[in-house]
Amino acid sequence: MTTTITPTSQTPLSRVGVMWLAAGAAVGGFAASTALSALLPADMRLLVGEGVALIAFVAAGALLAILDATTRRLPNRGTIPLAGGMLGYWLGLALTTGQWQLLTQAVLCAIALTIITGIIATIGSLAFGDVKLAITIGLLTGWFSWMLPLYAIAAGYLLAIPHAAILIARRRRHPDADNRLPFGPYLVAGATLVTFLALLAR
Incomplete structure (x- = not known):
């Protein structure tokens, strides 16, 4: 006899698996950070x-970014463990350098950026995969500055303008085509750019 698994029975297991991945990534990030510092x-x-x-x-x-560009989605099994790994890494660095205020700043910025991008996603100009990616972006950029997470999002929007313009023009000619803008690559690029500039300014 074949047992059919319904989507509702898969979802809780999927969420538990993602959380285990995030916990493992946090432990791995912490271990990597402390080992490097040693x-x-x-x-x-x-x-x-x-x-x-x-x-x-x-x-x-x-x-x-490549996954989002090709499939138009950012899966939880990628975004959530990445956030866990970044949190664990900063925790290890704070432990070995004594920079607890930077860790607190990063966590608060991640929370704030998640709320902001969540509101934008509710309005409709972001996908919720982008919101989950924003958790990591908030952790990464928030370590350097309270304002850097906002600069990262703004940079992502600016970098996406040419692509968005192309899609708008394409939509007029081919209204039935898939004209969704994969925003993940631009979020990653924007966060990378502003963080690199912050490092140069150290």
Whole structure:
């Protein structure tokens, strides 16, 4: 006899799996951060640790950006563990450098940016996958400045303008075509740009 699994029975298991992935990523990020700091002199831990965080975000963000560009979606199993990994990494760096105020700032910025992007998504100009990606962007950029998360989102919108213009023109000629704008790549690019500039300003 074949047992049919309904979508409602799959969803809770899926959410539990994603949360386990996020917890594992947080532990891995914490371990990587503390291990890196143990190899470095105390006066280099902060700057090198921040640089490695940006590199890790670019690597993971690029994969999500490619996925969004090809499928028009950002899956929970990618965005939520990435946020967990970033949180664990900053926790480890705060522990080894004593920068607890930066960790607090990053967490508060992530919460605020999630609320802001959630409101925008409710209005309709963002997808909720973008909102979940914004958690990580808030953690990454919020470590450097209270305002940097907003600059990251603004940079994403600015970078997306040419693509949006092309889609608008295309929609007029082909109204039945898939003209959805994958915003994930531009969010990743905007966050990378402003974080890199923040690192240069250190």
